[in-house]
Amino acid sequence: MNFVKRAGFSLWSRRGRTLITLCTFLVISVMVLAGVLIQDATAQAKEEAKRSVGAEVNLVMDLSGQNAGGGLVAPQISAATVEKLGASGLVQKYNYSMFDRGVLKGGTELVTGGADTAASGMGPDGTATLGVLDSALLPDFRSGKFQLLSGAHLTAADKNKRLLLVEERLARKNGLKTGDKLILGANEGSAKAEFTVAGIFRDPRPSSEPEPEYFIDPANMLYASIGGFAGLNATEDNSLRVTKATFLLEDAGDLGKFKEEAERIAGAELDGFQLDANDKAIQQMTGPLDSIGSTAALAMWLIGVAGAAVLVLLVNLAVKQRRKEYGVLLAMGEKKWKLVAQQALEIVAVAALAIGLSSLFTQSLTQSASRSLLGQEAAEARHKLDSWQPPAPGSTGIDQGIDPNDKPVENxxxxDRIDIRLDPAALATVGAVGLGLGLLATAVPAASVLRLSPRTILTKGK
Structure with a gap:
């Protein structure tokens, strides 16, 4: 009788032991397959999160460098250099901005009764004005926090025009609508110019809540086409210089390349600036995924190691119980390698059956388990985000134990959900692990027996 038939008869005649081995393999297969499926699903969800958020790099003032002092002037970089960076093949879209004080002329009145304008240094008729290249790329508009109620966004095509976006409360107080004109004066000197209202937007923050960066009533915040606004405070060489820039990369993985390219193009102009990768939104979205991913990986390894130890013990016990059988077969002239192959075939057959059974229900089981685990992690993460409170107006928050950088990213x-999908690659991984454990469990005890001669096996018995 060949060793293949012997393996089949052996499995059937020792049904109890076969069932125990099958259950052990089934547990290992289910846990390993579940771990692989969860890791694959979390990796896919992270990639989708990166694509949905995009890779955002901000060129901002380096607070740790020489410009960190409160009394020093913020660094500036030429708009031409920023445009060179924006023309890189790594960049999908880009935006830049400059902030200055604007003075409303011609009888236009500010919204009053909200944040203290005087505390910001704006004066009774001063308004915070941010000159931008593309208003649609500003974080608050991009996230949907600000809504454009009428008109159109400021774009690169409007760069040198004199256009404004006006908040609806300021527009309502002065009866402004899209297409109307208003006079805006320079921060210093007597320069003034007529601007056209390109659009009216809504900032949901109440007037009692000051704009956190410029400490002004949100209703009095203006957004202007950057070239037209910069013309009010022109430099000696009439060059356009900006204080901030944002680049949306095509691929989040290109951050390192983009930084190298920026240093090569901008050179010394980057002094006083830092390129800050804004991956906070991605981290906020994928935090629960990291948690259940690490838990699944740990469980997979623990079950794998424990299962391997149990298998070795089971096979070792089985081999020792079959010493006399091996002795008889060897005495009849059977090759040692065939005995090892028979034992390996028995284990492989059980492992293959366990892997096949695990593939029938592990996907649905893992989907249910991941929904429960991920739902709990996501709920805890949302509770933590919802419980965050901003520091008091005019305070950094440090004295209150509040880190402003912990402010949640909107949208x-x-x-809280991942899609578990069973694919051939996952089954191949589990198959390799299961069969590898089975062969390892067979080789160790079988080698100890087969070192002996048939006479020694038969005379020593058990």
Whole structure:
């Protein structure tokens, strides 16, 4: 009788042991397959989160460098250099801005009764004005926090025009609508110019809540086409210089390349600036995924190691119980390698059956388990985000134990669901692990027995 038939008869005649081995393999297969499926699903969800958020790099003032002092002037970089960086093949879209004080002329009145304008240094008729290249790329508009109620966004095509976006409360107080004109004066000197209202937007923050960066009533915040606004405070060489820039990369993985390219193009102009990768939204969304991913990986390794130890013990016990059988077969002239192959075939057959059974229900089981685990992690993450409170107006928050950098990113809710999909690659991984464990469990005890001669096996018995 060949060893293949012997393996089949052996499995059937020792049904109890076969069932125990099958259950052990089934547990290992289910846990390993579940771990692989969860890791694949979390990796896919992270990639989708990156694509949905995009890779955002901000060129901002380096607070750790020489410009960190409160009394020093913020660094500036030429708009031409920023445009060179924006023309890179790594960049999908880009925006830049400059901030200055604007003075409303011609009888236009500010919204009053909200944040203290005087505390910001704006004066009774001063308004905070941010000159931008593309208003649609500003974080608050991009996230949907600000809504454009009428008109159109400022774009690169409007760069040198004199256009404004006006908040609806300021527009309502002065009866302004899209297409109307208003006079805006320079921060210093007597220069003034007529601007056209290109659009009216809504900032949901109440007037009692000051704009956190410029400490002004949000209703009095203006957004202007950057070239037209900069013309009010022109430099000696009439060059356009900006204080901030934002680049949306095509691929989040290109951050390192982009930084190298920026240093090569901008050179010394980057002094006083830092390129800050804004991956906070991605981290906020994928935090629960990291948690269940690490838990699944740990469980997979623990079950794998424990299962391997149990298998070795089971096979070792089985081999020792079959010493006399091996002795008889060897005495009859059977090759040692065939005995090892028979034992390996028995284990492989059980492992293959366990892997096949695990593939029938592990996907649905893992989907249910991941929904429960991820739902709990996401709920805890959302509770933490919802409980965050901003520091008091005019305070850094440090004295209150509040880190302003912990402020949640809007429209970046923690991911609470992943799609578990069983694919051939996952089954191949589990198959390799299961069969590898089986062969390892066979080789160790079988080698100890087969070192002996048939006479020694038969005379020593058990």
């Amino acid at each position: 970046a809710d923690p991911i």
